[in-house]
Amino acid sequence: MSGSGVQFLLRRTIGALGVAFGAITLVFAALYWLPGDPALLIAGDDAPQEVVAKIREKLGTDRPFVEQYADYVGKIVRHGDFGDSYLTGEPVMHRIVAQLPATLELTLFATVTALVLGVLAGAVAAVNQGRWVDHLLQSTSLFLGSMPNFWFGILLILFFSVHLRWLPAIGNGSFAQLILPSLCLGLGAAGDLARMTRDCILDVLREPFVVTLRAKGLPEKLIRYRHVLRSAMIPVVTMLGSRVGILLSGTVVIESLFARQGLGRIISEAVGAKDIPMVLAAVLVASLFYILINLLVDFSYSRIDRRVRLQG
Amino acid sequence: MNSQVHVAFAGSGAPERPAGAPVQAFNIGALLQRLPAARTSFVIPAGILAIMLLCVLVPELVAPYGPLDMDAQALLSAPSSAHWFGTDHMGRDILSLIIHGARQSIMVAVSATLVALFVGGAIGLVTGYVGRWPDALFMRFFEIWLSVPDILLIIVIATALRPSMTNMVLTIGIVSAPRFTRVMRAQVIAIKHRPFVEAARAIGATDTDILLRHVLPHSLSPMLVLTTLGVGNAAQTGAMLSFIGIGLVADIPDWGAVLSQARSYLTVAWWFGAFPGLAITTLVIAVNLLGDALRQKLDPRGRAR
16 A cells, blocks of 8 residues: 555545444434433333422433533543443343444445446446347346345245245344345345446447557457456446435334344334334444445556555 | 335435535426436336325225225235235225225325425535535534434434324434435535525625525425335334334224234234235335436436436
């Protein structure tokens, strides 16, 4: 890695930290100003006023916004403490750290599925432009990219678990249980990536440098796989970076549909219970992960295409 | 779900456009004139959307049964000539449920996208034109906003708010707005120094005049594509909120709510889970095809594929 590369990474990391801090503020403020009182939820609707007030005092939700916010951020910065769950009283990070690997595993498998199948299908469609293979791949991609992921999940369960009885529909732990949810999240993204890859390859094929390479007598295969695919990858990788955010949000529905543990499941449960520290921490962890992925995406540009210079 | 990224590329391609290339003004007349050439790519999505519009406007004329008609003799019965898409656990005709649910599902999607277009577009128009610190400030703010995945932000907000049509439309609309801002801003920045804008300024046009009469009309093409595709995304998001139970509660369930009920009957009634999702998918495919066709028409590089 060259000196400018290190500098770029450093500058970008500092920028990403700033964005992450902003994200905490945004979600904290949104949750503070929206109606809904956690103390009332914990105490129950018919609890006496004094009890509710006491719980409010204990949670610290009776204090003004600035004080609560400063307290929250201070604890994170000084102790890495994201607060305790309103429901269980345990530090929220315990549960998140314990279940994060399940979500990372799911997201990783879904991303690999999306990247491999998407780029492959897009490339095959592009080199066969106008033929039936192209039309078939294009309509399949359009269909996959247009399905809501929870409906696709239902279809997968119906076909592979209920009808064929090949794969388990629920739970996590084994590889077999990972297949359906990964396919569910990954194939949707693969559809979009395939359409993007095809369009980008066709664009690059018309560029002057391809004509030059052909004129130099380079074999068509080498041109396609070494030069064209490489140049076409930049927008595709960018798209993949933003797709990871969608994959992560997809886990909120998919993990509960497939009865899996993970960050998405934590969010969907905590959101229903108004467990604010849990929601904040989980959404924050998801956002940090998303910011990190996009940092990697930015950095991968110079690896993919040497013409790109890194600028902070 | 996310053709938005796809479009962001076509849209944000604006600044790289060679200086001499024509910037197309938004002109519906010219668009219609050129339509016949690309008729086939418009016919299929337009046909699907026309049928759906009919379902939104007069569902009682299209649907074979009422949305709440229960047939106690046919609980969870498989597709047949009496019930093409089968019936649910209360003996309601699923085809009729879908047709009647179209109004809510599509209204939420369209209104949310319009909110995003107007809010996001207006901010992009002004910040892009004004530039300097207001622009920098908003861009920083949106960078933070976009670092929290959309759906997570929507879920957090939708849970805290009372479930109503207005809240759902505003939540989805406002959370999606920054994408519209980015495309609009890129387009405005590409246009604001063009000679015809300078000429308008030279003859003494005010900023408001320039913005509304010269910059805005020339910025609308990519926004039209983005709006079309946005409807598909909003439809999916709305359905998802209903599916996880924080969407609308209404007498006539929308598509996501029907799917949510179907979850308990997956092992016994595949048609219950299969057809409502097909409706959502068909809508998204139609707007994606329409968006693609529009993009090809409007793209100044005039790609032909």
